[in-house]
Amino acid sequence: MCLAVPAKVVSIDGTTAHVDMMGNSSAADISLLENVRVGDYILVHVGFAIQKYDETEALLTLSLIEEMLGKAGPVS
């Protein structure tokens, strides 16, 4: 049960964030998270933000993958 999209917070109105998903707008309840700010990406599932997207971790994950692939020999 995992279909969830990262959506960008455009504005916050109490416990509701208005979000944008590539030109589609929706509202998400952010009461399951703390410190959500405009500009954050949040993961929205059935109208609720269930976690914040961590760009630093994302970049780190990708760079670790690229590093691993860079080091990879014929048999790794």
Place this chain on the structure above:
Amino acid sequence: MNNSLVRLAHGSGSGLQQLLHEIIFPVLLPGWQGILEDAAVLDSVPGRFAFTSDSFVVWPLEFNGGNIGKLAACGTINDLAMMGALPRYMSVSLILEEGLEKSLLSRVLASLRIVCQESRVRIVCGDTKVVDKGKADGMFISTSGIGIVPQGRNLSAGNARPGDAVLVSGPIGLHGIAILSQRKGLGFASEALSDCAALDSLVEALLEKAPGTKALRDATRGGCAAVMHEMANSSKASIILDETKLPVPDVVKGACAYLGLDPLHVANEGRFIAIVPAGQADAAVFACNTHPKGKGAARIGTVVERQRFPLLLKTIIGGTRPVEMPSGELLPRIC
């Protein structure tokens, strides 16, 4: 007594005459003065003519980028254009739900008329009925259309052969997303505008530059996947698509991710799939891209020998998977 709504009385007798003269004739056929007959008598056409019939039941009646009237005119014209016919005549039958706002009826008919005018299609006959509240979602429109097929044109879904190129005339999924975004229970609004458009002039531009074009189908309900299934099956071949070449606008990607839908299954109302000999593929794409209604056209696949599946997709990571026929209404997923 509220005069702004369509009533049951407008369905026959003097009530019908009133509706015809108050709204239907002035909006659909401005300036027309003639005798109302039981049927239109038309001059015969040389050669062959194409004849199509269609019904339109879209809800909501007005949506981002159009309304049911625009849809009806475009849909009918496009059916004719897909056979290489030059659209000429249309009939328009209306089933109106009691309580429909007259102003909405006017807007719908005006849109229908504008499309017909742009494509030089004459509305020559029609019918109007009014049904009880609850028996028609506001209104239903049924049409039929007649067009002239120039000598030498033999477009058919059965013409595809291994090696032929598969093209789409522009970005996909916009109409379906525009409609879905206006259904309240789905919880989203969208910038997507319906791509609803009459394609007859685009088809002429294509056929001029790629006269060997073998088949055309407009990708309406069921999206591109449905028409490609039909073409593959009719031609006893298969089609392989390249996922990296599919023109999916970001707004459609975002909405499909949100709803759990495949863009290939989402409805369009102003796009066609073309099967073109490989040697004319570039000319065909160019012809579409240089026409206002064909921007974003792309080659998306190839016809191959019949395999287990009619429609296959080479995915962005290079895998292969079948693309299924969408079954019935698209349902949003959470899983």
Place this chain on the structure above:
Amino acid sequence: MNLVNFNDTGIAEKLLNEIHACAGLTGPVKIMEVCGTHTMEIGRLGLRSLLPENIELVSGPGCPVCVTPGAYIDAAVELALGKRIHIITYGDMVRVPGNEASLEEAKTKGAEIHIVTSPLQAIYLARQNPEDAFVFLAVGFETTAPATAKALIAAYETNMDNLTFFLSHRIVPPALAALIDGKDLDISGFMLPGHVSAIIGEAPYQFLADRGIPSVITGFEPIDILMGVLDLCVMIREGSPKVVNAYPRIVRKEGNPLAVAAYEKMFEPVDAAWRGIGMIPRSGLDIRDAFRRYDAAKKYGMSMASPEMARQPAQCCCGAVLKGKIKPNACPSFGAACTPRSPLGPCMVSSEGSCAAYFKYEMTA
């Protein structure tokens, strides 16, 4: 803040090469995923057509809609047709047949079925139509339970009297425990559901590593899924079973404690029936007594704990298929009593479930 691209085809190609290289050293590997969205994504990517022969991707009981007992759907249909109650549901449930019929079929007989994408829309619908009685079909794993809990508390706090919740929430770790229970396990590793994990964190999966089974918390983009397979392959090759979090941009080690608290406040774990498998201890969620007024099962006399709920057709072999023990075509019902159009168990209900996928892709024309 920007989203980082996990779709790069160059990286994907290299990861596939790595997977092939790794698999060359492992012998047969059977990886099970337990998330309906993973099942769908793997199908969508055509991943199986690219993996080495000795890596088998098996679909486990990861689709909460598909593991919802047929009797639950029958009960919902009966509420709609027999008691004229409006049913509010996610789209996924609509075409799934119960033991008797589906909601879609009920709709053709006049049932009022409303499709929503959030339980908050259920609140809205019920408020807009105070004269009608509504039941919300609350299905889903831990990802979805917090949302149901929030909606239920909203109904409770505003004293709504025309909306109740029919729960069929399931929890994942007990199902994993049930899958690995038994001596003849041949699952080499688990691809763990990324968004369930966003809620529950890493700790609930530690028992897998303790049992010597590697697992990877995996995201949903192409690079994520390839990394999930590769990480598992490497751990299997090295004999180093751990719980790896390969989706840290979304999954925190501790998960989302606020979300867990939200559903633990409203719900308690109970034994629950999984379609095709049977009862799994403490694998479902039931509404706590304090909020029982909003329990549709109580209000309308439907007992989710009854043996009837766990009843499944004797001819359904999903349990064995889900444990990776038999191939779909070894089940006597496959292709006969059980087809995608008339499925008996979750493996066929899910359009990308083991049996449905086998039916589509492997059956000779």
